Amino acid sequence: MENSGEGTGGGTGGTGGEGVRGGVRAAAPPASLSPSRASDFMQCPLLYRFRVIDRLPEKPSEAATRGTLVHAVLERLFDAPAAERTAPRAKALVPGQWDRLRETRPEVVELFADDPEGERLARWLGEAERLVERWFTLEDPTRLEPAERELFVEAELESGLRLRGIIDRVDVASTGEVRIVDYKTGKAPRPEYAEGALFQMKFYALVVWRLKQVVPRRLQLVYLGSGDVLTYDPVIADLERVERKLLALWEAIRLATETGDWRPRPTKLCGWCDHQAVCPEFGGTPPPYPLQVRSSESVGGPQGRMGPD
């Protein structure tokens, strides 16, 4: 999911990079990989460093927080008996889940600190309701009985690499076939970018395969922003390819961790990066590297460009 609660910055993620001594987080090498952090490294190694090693704080965004809210509503709706999982009921869950989010993540309150009349908040909540409503045009929750919701998964590959993540929903048919479903509150990517979107789903499929020895029958991305559903039926060769990709990625992360050589990779996505002030591409200076470094000659290997496949 895009808002798995997985920590960036000061969050509680656990993709490694943190150790707790006397209640103070100390920098530590990354210990596991999640789809989000793998994507970070592929997008920009320096962004990965800022999030996983330095754990620099990031401001909550309206879009990401709305995503978290909508995910919470869709998850809670399945508490109701099947026949009562209606759009009005789902929309009615929005205010309560927003209250709960403010309690569990007080930092989101600052999003609307400059909105004393509550007009922007009302629009934002209205947009969350519309996203929830659109879901009912794409799936029928009265006919679904998820086996799992917000499922935390973790698997260790033979190499020792630990993969982890949170899957929005797992459906299991009476035949035993498994479908992995992820909700996105944004719009579906153009076809040429679909592979990048599916990377996360294949990552989850690999974890499920390693955990349960079952290859999921279908991967399904539900785009509430545009009203699209993207599906992919993986085969073992897909998952083996993703595994090789992740091992190469992890090796590149290991090299960067040991050498301290985290290169910025500027793209148009920099516009959404919270760390421009400490990024050399924008005239900034990163904080002192908190881990011990070894020279790149002694560790070997360049930091290559990596894409989702």
Ligand code: SF4
């Ligand atoms: S501003 Fe761009 S180049 Fe710099 S760390 Fe962020 S994503 Fe990377």
